[in-house]
Amino acid sequence: MPRLLFLLFFCGLLLSAERSQATHIVGGEMGMQHLRDSTYALNLIVYFDGVTGDPGALDGSLTAAIYEKGTNRFVEDVVLPLQQNTLVDYTDPACSNAKLITRRLVYTRNLVLRRMQYRSPSGYYAVVERCCRNRGIANIQNPGGAGQAFLVEFPAVVQANGQAFRNSSPSLFPPLSDYACQGELFYYDFGGQDPDGDQLVYELVTPLNGHSTTSDSKPDRPASAPYSQVRWRADLSVSQQIPGKPTLRIDARTGRLEVLPTELGLFVFGIKCSEYRNGVKIGEVRRDFQMLVINCARNQKPQLQVEAQGHSLPHVPTGTLAFAAGEARCFQLRFTDADAASRLKLYLRAVNFEATLPTPSITTGTVRSAGNPDVLVSTVCFPNCFDTQGKTYELEFIVADNGCSLPKRDTVRVAFTATAPPDLPPSISTTAQLPLRVHPGEAVNFEVIGQDLDGDALTITMRGLGFDAPSLSSTLTMRPATATERRADFAWTVPCAAIDRGLHEFEFLVTSSNECHDAQTQRVVVPIQVEYENVAPLLQTSFSEAPPAPDAPPILITLPMGGVYEATLAGTDADPNELTLTAAGKEIDLAMVGMTFTHQDGLGKAAGTFRWEANCEALQRQPLEVTFTLQESTCRPQPRQQTVRFAVLLPETPAFLPPNIFTPNADSKNARFELASVLPPEYCTQRFGDIKIFNRWGRQVYRSTNRSFSWDGGGLPEGVYYYLIEYSNRQKFKGTITIAR
Template sequence: MKKLCSLLGVFLCLCGQAIANHIVGGNMEMVAKSAVPGSYDLYLNLFFDEIGGKNTRKDPSITVSIFRKRDNSRMLNIQLNLQSTTPVQYANPACATARSLQTSTLRYWAPIDLPVANYDDPQGYYIAWERCCRNSGADNIVSPGAAGMTFYLEFPALLRNGQPFLDSSPVFGSVNGEYICVNKPFSFSFAATDQDGDELRYSLVTPYAGYATQGQPNPNLPTGSSNYPLVQWASGFDAGHQINGNPPLQVGSGTGLLTVTASQLGLHVFTVQVDEYRNGVKIGTVRRDFQLLVVDCPVNTLKDPTVYKDDTPEADRDKGIVTANFCENGYLDLITQNQPDASYQWQKDGVNIPGATSYRYRAEAPGKYQVVVSSSKVCSESKKSVMVTLVMVPGIKAEITANVPLPACANQKVVLSTLTGNYSYLWKYESDTLKGQTTASTPAAKSGQYSVRVQDKATSCYYIPTKDVTINPIPKAIFTSVPSKRSFCGEDSVALAAFDSVGYTFQWRLNGQPIAGATGSKYTIRQSGTYSFQASIGNCRTLSDTFNVALYPSPTAALDSIPAVCSSHLATVTLVGTPASGAFSGKGVVGSVFNPVASGPGKFPITYTVRNQYGCKAVATRIAVVTLSPKISAGPDKGMVRGDSVTLEGVADEGITLEWGPPAGLSNTQVIRPSASPALTTTYVLTGTSAEGCQTSDDVTVTVWERITIPNGITPNGDGTNDTWELPGIEHYPNAEVRIFNRWGSELFYSKGYSRPFDGNRNGSRLPAATYYYVIQPNNGRPTISGSLTIIL
């Protein structure tokens, strides 16, 4: 017999061969969130091998892309985040354990909002995501360890004929942990649902390999394509024979039910495509990749299971039932034979029910049910019961009520009751049957969950309502801490403490009235009076004894304000407090004098303490402020041409008041960097005043130079107009040096004082028409002036 290996495509070995990849299949979903066009939830489900992928990081997010079908243009990249990891349920746990099977469904999700106007192409759109590579142990494709996989979904235009078009993709159901026994009929539901009620048609198609490779197994973005590369079938396999058999793997075109009687062992990759039709026109497509293993199954010696009810006669239980009614708001216990060394997995509508692994299952919803029975000791072929259809019929709502409000108190008698009439009753506390309690009511003496099985004698419908009952003890209301004396000064912190326990709440009272906000187990006394408290657990309350307290009157104390002191004008300050019998304290305080030299700069609390004849004290506090004089700078001296302006570059501490003077020529006298345009050379003074009144000053001089008018060209042609380069204003710069250069840097003209204007000649020869360059050095502190001069002939 060939060695049994793992299933669901997550198999760790296939006849001793290691299988590499941890992703063994998956599919996409695109579900409209509401009637708002373009608003969707986008999902990608991946089937993940937890054993083979135990050293593989589960991506916390992946990126899929939307493409336009007409030209494969990328429309949008979408990041999907890992939303949940759900274990796949195995119908045959012994085989799952023997083959080290542990598979999860990773569900990635993101909400998307697509502008419908941008998605109006009649050919529609598709979403894709790629990874490489597949399980190297797959038998029906060539080089599976180098073959990638592409997950694919098509959706229609969101705007048709100018109107929004609403559609959700088909949604595949959950997968079961299954394998195929060779030469045995096998079926597996791949049915999908469509919330729009569109027609769904199923087909087997060749899986996409896509463009991911061993060299680039995790591309950052998928590639758009009208013709994705397909996997290459191994010899003897093709799209119609993805699992060989008699018959080979098939899918019901209208049901999505996979069927096969496999004739060849091995691991098989396959893809089911579901096409969505509306009014006979195809509008969408989803592909689901998956893998199934064909093994040689040992014979299951367990009895063939049937499903029956509690009231099925003993003689008919081996025949079982195929249909049954159960009542609305009720349930029906489905039962199969309880066999030694057997394990059970109940299914609803072909899908394993999580946790339903007993020989009994309580069904509370209509549907098609069956049980899978397999050996709990050895891995062998599973056996399935026939499908049992449950139909819900009208029923009643059974409830449990209590005669007192819940939670109840220990000194109350609690009686639980349910509906009365032609019923039988069986009461339980937790899982224990209450002996003798077979009427419509029962006493409840302790906390816990109570239930009653109520059966309608006329219809055989039965219900099991439950009631959680809490019966609280009577709380203790006693003081655990009180002061040894009952007279105090008002400033003393005197606390009362109550006995506390789990679930206790409190309300303190003064002279019998609740104190607002006093709901803790301790309370600090703030005035004379009679104190008590109420302790509660739920509705159970107890009032404490009282505690009388007298508070001595406290004296009053006042301390006059202390003027701020600048660090540049230090002087002592005489402190004044009332009444005169008190004492001053604080840094820099000697007697009744505050000395800023002793304290240094900063803020210092000064206190004045007064005590009365009871020894109760009052304290008044003021803050003495010793302020450093503000730091300011008027900035560097400036120079400017008359009629222009410069910005003064003052610097000052934050939070001080500024004032420039004199104001003549300033844009603003109260900003740190005003614009200055004085008519004459002027020295400006910047004064900074702190909030405490401390001042500091600094000055800056703005030198004003006369303007020189500089023409950019001359026409030395002897017509008496513009024959020389006149520089009006140059006379204010008697020491100015004027130089003119040609384009190669040769000096052509030099003058100090510019008593003779440049006339376009050099050494008596006329210079050619061209552009020349000048440099004027004023030599009075003004920066050098340069530019170009053109001679025009």
């Protein structure tokens, strides 16, 4: 199809290295960008005519002069070297025209704006002057002799209170190397961006001519303000810079530029962008542009038809569509173009709301060519959850072709409301039987039940109000969910650590969630009162008639060697707790010293039997001490104890009074020497060893290891004999015995 090539020729500046009067300036702009601390970059962008411009007029550097606003006091010169030389690309390369080529020249240098030098409240401006503009410009007088003053205004770097003030000039849109078509609307979004977030205001201005002339096309130092302006053609002015119906205009807030040119030719125009911070103007940037208007082949407008699913078709863009809850929010879009082989692009624009818009099933396609349909069909569906919150949203469906220089478009605006599915809050309950009063060691179990009639996903959580529930070993175990219900099992075996707090409030929360609404949470609190009282158990023993008192001295039990002692113990508890009876010897093994202890433990009662048979080990290790303990199984036990000391009584030892004479003379009287009745008793380590009898010369005449020995003298002569008796514990007895006949 014939393509309308649409060229917006942004202001280019050709700065010649020589002082020639060659015409080459398309337009340009200056800017001041903050880099760091007090360092800034001063930038100059010049747009150069790449078709008729004289290459010899391309400057390797340009000089900028900085002046104080109001007083026009000169501050300093800044030499700006050429850093970039590139071509400006067409918006659509298919619409390019060999008669229109623009180069983008970038001159830049860093400089330091010192606080003591740049502190004037009125601010400053930087300027570069160069001549000359293209001779073919049709809307100003003497274009070949007209120069351009590139100007940027910027504030002081320090405020009145001494605080640093940082600012960067606004960055305007990238230039387009396009052209406009006579009789067709030209539009472009010239809106810029400000690095500091300042407010930007756009307006059309008359381009500046400045002081440069054909004879002095590149002044050594640009002069200070004021600067002369170009002179408009007699029938034109700043408010009507390009012949058109409507003439050139710009939106002060958005920077959108529009014109429907009615005359062929090359036209220059100027735009000023002012920046405001907190309602105060702090700077401005100017840019000159050129627009080439040509005769373009006829391009027909594409057509778009919108059909709303579930509503009468086709949709007429009047009235308001209402999508009910649960209803599909879909539109079917049918778009075509009468021109052959037209490539179409479909997109959406929210007019009065902010939201992420859905992507059409088809966004681009070609119609009316071999292998391609005549009509493209695309579907756009908003999510089922999309809700206009009771407001009427306006949405534009736009289809654009690939005509030159700018696409033609068809727009259908739809007003609609949409209601999201309802979202009832969930409910939560428990099977806990209140009031809950429990004691340590008891188990608490109940169900927590969450329900949601909408069938939303449910989660149940638990927490303690003022305490950490998991640290007290409480658990909440989830069950598999059903369509509208979720259950969880609460389990808590009350620990001793819960005694001090007493009242424990467990909070259970059920949260419902779905893709259409924010999560909703409901709660229920189950109070559990932990109670604890403990009565000390009672210990009764046969060791004494009264129960043992705390800190009472031990009871003393004595028993002769080989004697047997038995005692009984009984424990009772009114609570009742599990009772245990134990017996522990102090540094002794009970069995080794002849002691045994048997016990029967139980809930609320315990019994024990103690038996002691005094043995030699007990004799050696005495005094013996045994502590009997009645222990209760509870959080804060109060044990009861009875301590008993045991002692072994030694056998009585008679005085050792042995005979000193015996008469073995066959008269059957006092005929033998015997000591069994007068010897010390035998026990444990005290055992009879032997008796030895010696004559007066020390010769042993008799020996016996029998305690009950009986010596008849052995036929020895009368006289005095000596005896020695030894026990196993080294006890010795000595004496004399006389044989008389």
